Amino acid sequence: MSNKYQMIDVRVTAVEQVTPLIKRFTLCALDGSALPAFTGGSHIIVQMHDGDKLYSNAYSLMSSPRDTASYQIGVRREEQSKGGSAFMHDKVEVGSQLTIAAPNNLFAIDPAAGRHVLIAGGIGITPFLSQLYELQEQGAEYELHYAFRAPEHGAFADELRDGPHGERTRFYIDSLQQGLDLAALIAGLEADAHLYVCGPKPLIDAVINTAKAQGIADTRVHWEQFAVAPAEGAAFTLVLARSGTEIRVEEGVSILQAIEKSNAAEIECLCREGVCGTCETAILEGQVDHRDQYLSDDEKALQKTLMVCVSRARTPRLVLDL
Incomplete structure (x- = not known):
């Protein structure tokens, strides 16, 4: 795969505070043209210029792949921000200009799956929002399991609950003692079902390890996490x-x-x-x-x-x- 990306100048046309820590940004091409096509699970890389500093962060596209007039991304303010998430929250507003890379997909829906089981934790819900459009359009069998800390941190939960995927979505809220039982969920998987997980590293590790313990082939487990791997290990x-x-x-x-x-x-x-x-x-x-x-x-x-x-x-x- 080529690692050369088409870079696109965009303007921010809407900013919405979704939760205390998450904002939704709508981006349109600066020249008014349609943005490149993408598939569910795709991400873009956003470049942010802050004086002499340049930040580059990857964000999942959460809007419909059928609508390329604009892109939408969800950005969580990270406590240990390298600068990018803080910049997006503090300095980006309607009218701001950014540069983005054309979409790439490392977390695509697997067409070989007979059923798609999506597991999201916190901001990890974002790539699934674009995948849900595709799954519904395909008439696929799918279900979404969405875990978050407290009701106020359930980004886009109301949209999911009240929208076309409501009957296929289950919510797990830590503060209400509504835990996600991964062992029980994975134990009931059909032989042709695939798992998809995005969220904090402990959740991803738990899904991978639980699936492995229950004999689920690695090819049936898909995951994505945008975070710098700790530079641990011997010199x-x-x-x-x-x-x-x-x-x-x-x-x-x-x-x-x-x-x-x-x-x-x-x-x-x-x-x-x-x-x-x-x-x-x-x-x-x-x-x-x-x-x-x-x-x-x-x-x-x-x-x-x-x-x-x-x-x-x-x-x-x-x-x-x-």
């Missing part, structure tokens, strides 16, 4: 083959950060979250712990390339084609 030596430069990558520091700090090479990286593929780099020597969502499992197993923004070395020495 290692990074070698840039083209110049012979050696850099020590300490624990808590990404390969990309180490290279940028040393000014040893220039690397394009649009997302810094392992989803866009722009920083894909060839591995010449060493083994990598892949932490991106861009490469397939087969591609990761080949150990040919990595995303330097999130992945780390498994070996004491890693040589890259840089």
